[in-house]
Amino acid sequence: MQVEVKKVKMTDDVIMSILEIDKEFYTNFDYSDSSWYFERYSDKNDAFLLVVDGNIVGYFLIVEISKSLYDDILRLKHDHDYDFPPQEWNCKSGCFYIPSVLVKQEYRRFSLPLLERLYKEVQTKNNLVAITVSQEGHRMAEKVLKLVGVANPQKDVRVYGSNLDTSI
Numbered sequence: 001m002q003v004e005v006k007k008v009k010m011t012d013d014v015i016m017s018i019l020e021i022d023k024e025f026y027t028n029f030d031y032s033d034s035s036w037y038f039e040r041y042s043d044k045n046d047a048f049l050l051v052v053d054g055n056i057v058g059y060f061l062i063v064e065i066s067k068s069l070y071d072d073i074l075r076l077k078h079d080h081d082y083d084f085p086p087q088e089w090n091c092k093s094g095c096f097y098i099p100s101v102l103v104k105q106e107y108r109r110f111s112l113p114l115l116e117r118l119y120k121e122v123q124t125k126n127n128l129v130a131i132t133v134s135q136e137g138h139r140m141a142e143k144v145l146k147l148v149g150v151a152n153p154q155k156d157v158r159v160y161g162s163n164l165d166t167s168i
């Protein structure tokens with residue numbers, strides 16, 4: 001098996017590959033309409049792909065977001081991100097957000113290089129936040145980030161951060 005992590009621009013093909021991977025995990029979403037993905041992502045964004053024998057089987061994303069959205073996430077005002085307005089995305093603010101980290105179930109034994117790359121990317125950025133919605137997400141975040149707080153106790157949605165130089 002050849003396992004690689006590739007940093008690529010989010011071209012339409014990459015966006016479609018990510019949509020296909022998401023289908024397995026984010027099941028409460030209407031995938032018949034892909035416009036949500038194309039409104040949110042473009043080749044202005046980078047994706048970090050886990051590629052096994054030439055197939056994209058996982059990815060993570062880091063996006064620069066507006067300072068006000070970042071502040072609201074830190075204030076625990078958001079327990080999901082699917083309705084974040086596109087204009088809050090790709091702002092030159094020095095504030096970053098991890099929208100998703102996902103590896104297809106049957107390829108999780110190959111996750112480590114992707115998680116190590118995530119750790120490396122996290123080290124190079126200030127003001128990075130993530131919202132985690134699953135046990136696997138919390139476990140992954142505990143390895144690379146620090147708990148900020150619980151945004152939704154009923155659903156156990158948590159906010160994690162790294163190198164935060166803001167005082168909220």
Ligand SMILES: CC(C)(COP(=O)(O)OP(=O)(O)OC[C@H]1O[C@@H](n2cnc3c(N)ncnc32)[C@H](O)[C@@H]1OP(=O)(O)O)[C@@H](O)C(=O)NCCC(=O)NCCS
Pocket residue numbers: 025100101102103104108109111112115116117118119131132133134135136137138139140143144
């Ligand atoms: C999140 C996800 C990619 C993590 O992958 P995983 O294969 O489950 O990874 P694990 O957390 O089990 O970690 C695998 C190993 O790598 C280690 N590891 C994790 N991050 C690491 C890092 N940055 N550097 C080095 N080692 C790391 C873990 O300690 C673990 O080792 P162990 O088995 O000896 O304990 C995967 O669970 C997934 O796709 N889940 C579904 C989607 C999801 O929940 N996403 C988050 C939504 S908020």
